[in-house]
Amino acid sequence: MTPVSFSFLMAGVLLNAAAQLFLKAGTNRIGEFAFSLDNVMPIGMKIASSPFILGGLACYVVSVVVWIMGLSRVPVSVAYPMLSVGYIVNAFAAWMLFGESITAQKLIGIGFIVAGVVLVTRSGAA
Numbered sequence: 001m002t003p004v005s006f007s008f009l010m011a012g013v014l015l016n017a018a019a020q021l022f023l024k025a026g027t028n029r030i031g032e033f034a035f036s037l038d039n040v041m042p043i044g045m046k047i048a049s050s051p052f053i054l055g056g057l058a059c060y061v062v063s064v065v066v067w068i069m070g071l072s073r074v075p076v077s078v079a080y081p082m083l084s085v086g087y088i089v090n091a092f093a094a095w096m097l098f099g100e101s102i103t104a105q106k107l108i109g110i111g112f113i114v115a116g117v118v119l120v121t122r123s124g125a126a
Helices: 003-030 040-048 051-071 076-098 104-125
Strands: none
Touching: 003 040, 003 051, 003 076, 040 051, 051 076, 076 104
């Protein structure tokens, strides 16, 4: 995998991870909700006017464009497993930004993800 291809894929992964973090920040500010006929408009307006939600959606749009550019250069069997890196990024970012816990079990899982991504990436280089 070339450095340019890797950069496109990682940018897509990081933008996707950022989208999740923005969406979580937005929902934290909106609060827990359930859609019903009574609240679909008020909740919909809160969601549509949230800068964090809008930022998350913008990150998704850009991530799709960047991801497509990466897929044009790398087999999907190599590219797709790299999305797992987003789990790692979000686990640590959620810990830092939202105070979510990182347990020993999560760390072991992250270790397996890292090993898997390395193995898949190396198999695509051969």
